[in-house]
Amino acid sequence: MLRLGEGFTGERSIVLPTMVRNIAESDPFLRQLYITDMGYYPHATYHYRERTKPVEQYILIYCAKGSGWYKVRNRRYEIGENQFFVIPAHEPHLYASNNSDPWTIYWVHFTGTEAAFFGEDCYEPHNITPGNDSRIKDRNVIFEEIFLTLSDSYDMDNLRYSSILLYNYLATFRFLHLFRKYHKKDERMSESNMVSASIQYMMENIEKKLSLREMADYAGYSVSQFSLVFKNNTGHSPLNYLNMVKIKQACELLETTDMKINQICGKIGIDDCYYFSRLFKKIVGIAPKQYRLSTHGNGDMER
Secondary structure: OEEEOOOOOOOEEEEOOHHHHHHHHHOOOHHHOEEEEEEEEOOOOOOEEEEOOOOOOEEEEEEEEOOEEEEEOOEEEEEOOOEEEEEOOOOOEEEEEOOOOOOEEEEEEEEOOOHHHHHOOOOOOEEOOOOOOOOHHHHHHHHHHHHHHHHHOOOHHHHHHHHHHHHHHHHHHHOHHHHHHOOOOOOOOOHHHHHHHHHHHHHHOOOOOOOHHHHHHHHOOOHHHHHHHHHHHHOOOHHHHHHHHHHHHHHHHHHHOOOOHHHHHHHOOOOOHHHHHHHHHHHHOOOHHHHHHHHHOOOOOOO
């Protein structure tokens, strides 16, 4: 069952039907590790879930923005931006968004004979600090591929492929240092390398509202020096370039998914859909709806 926008603006979720779960449990490959539910909740004000009767799945929650809290094994934990935790299977629990700073979360319910390997001992908050080697975008791409695979079909090939992707996705949390290891850069960067690293930082944090100060601090430059070096190397100011990165990602989502416009806004860190439409038209030359129509040839994908 695919759910789009049922509770929060831009919400997306999938709940596998009981029949499909039974198929997974009986399949020698799938029964090792598979998803039962997954979703993405942007800016989830008043999100609250309490389960006094525990579920059989492990629940991974990755907080991309905002903050919240949860309680498991009689302890309460605060969770913030760029942190994740895993609620153990068969454990009563509750979790909630911070209403004054609502969280944006990716969440996955997973189970199987190998699930404990990825789920145990992760119930406390773990940090995923953004940086030049953090590969946050790469992780989110895997999530989207799993979501697209399951939303397309529940046939055996799709279920098995999503299971393989799930191993990869969970490994990016379980083996965080290895996931990042081969993307480390020399700390002494030239100006061109600094600009490249800054662009990568923009892409890693595309769902957030990055400020010029945050980008300059990341690069280790003053705001004025960072702006000058960046423009000299790209021909654009950092904020203008960031907008182009966001709109480029929006174009890709318009072309390859059936996400609604407000869902795409959430994926690129823009809360105001009207501002997004104006910015999109300024950069691309046509409105988002027209762009989708032009890439699909009809209105079937429009929302």
